Amino acid sequence: MVFKTPLLDKPAPGWKQDLPGPNESPSIEPYPPVLSNPPNHVDNVYLELARATVRTRGVGVWLTFLMFSLAIVALLSLIAYILKEGTMPPPIPGIALLMGFIAALWGGVFIWRMDVDPPRDEPIRFNRFRRKVYVYRFHHHGLRPFSRTAWGVRAEVYDWDNLRAEACSVYGPMGSGGLIETVTLAVVKPGTHQVIDRFHFAHEIQQGEMYWAMAQLFMQQGPQALPAFPRPPRDWNNEDVSFNLARRLAPKVQWPAEIDLESRTAS
Template identity: 70%
Template sequence: MIFTTPLLSKAAPGWQHDLPGPNESPSTEPYPPALSNPPNHVDDVYLELARATLRMRGVGVLCAISVFAMTAFFTAFLIMIESSSPAPTSLLIIIIELSVIGFGIWLGAYMWRMDVAAPRDEPIRFNRANHKVYVYRFRHNGLRPFSRSAWNVRVEVYDWDDLRAEACSVYGPMGTGGLIETVTMAVVKPGTNQVIDRFHFAHGIRQGEMYWAMAQLFMQQGLQALPTFPRPPRDWNNEDVRFNLARRLAPKVQWPADIDLESRTAP
């Protein structure tokens, strides 16, 4: 069953509908040929699904280089104009010029870091033995594009029973407008519908529904409930990235040793 009125105290931006809860029957059946990636790993203890906040890698690097080049050209042009002008420039004009240059530097740095600082994968592990979910999360801060501490990876651990899936769609800032569909995961306070955290789960509502259904089937029934995938898992850390600068510079997935052991084994 798909709920058509928000179940949570504060629905996600662009909310369309809620998906069935973690211990309810899935709303759809996973169809492997329609899924972009097979599970990274699955056995009797845990299921690991690939996850990424960025759908495309490499575009941001090209945009950042273009922004830096235009900012440098604009700066050189201003220096040439100022040096050849006999009249002094007003303070207001100087402030506007510096603001434009500063914005260009910030925008270029943000685009670059968003493309190269995010890990090659942001997997999520569902451990059936301890009913826990482990999320490899990339966090960033657009206001601090040059900060190291504000751009990092953290592993969050949640109880399976506290997860809720929401289908969302918003119009993105594209030339003629573009619909962006996602499935977002909400973490609620135990026993309530009060949201205490949210994170991206999947691109595309249809794909997100099937990935969520896979997690439900695995956690409820086990390995035998999952479909067979025709393709082998993708090795995100060791794939050929020679022709994609962003993926080449992106850090590999490296779970903390204690969390890695805990998430892959039974208590």
């Protein structure tokens, strides 16, 4: 079922449509050849799907060096003027150099952390016996790039019946503009349409619909309802990332022991 107006309060930014609810029939049939990755794992108890909030990694590491270079140039220019003239530069150029240094340093740290800090995978597990969803979720804070507590991975648990999927499309700052399509999952207050949390699920609406359909089929009917995939699952923790510095430095996936056991067992 596709709703013509947003179902949730509030809808996701760039809301385009609501996907069927967790216990409704899927809107699309999963077609493995067009999906980016097969499931990480599937058995009678749980389904694990790969997930990533950052789509492309490796470029930011090199962009960071450019940002730090700009910061150094701005700082050295300010120091050189002070040493040569024996006084602070006029207000406008002085403030411009200082702000340039701060912005470049701030931006460089943020870009570096966004490229390196996310884990190699951010999997999501669907446990059909417990009717729970377990999310290995990376958190970040753009206004606090130097913070330790605002950045990092948290394993979060939600009730399957309280999840809602939304297709979104927004125009991002990509040169002359580019359309960014995603599917997000919202967590609603039981018995209402009130959103209490929301997180990224998949890039591209078609892929997101198919992965959501896979979760629905698995939770409603079991693993036998899922299509066969021609490729084996990726080993995200041990794959060859020799030529991608960001992925080499990225932390491996390590679920907390208690949640790992709970998410993989029926009781």
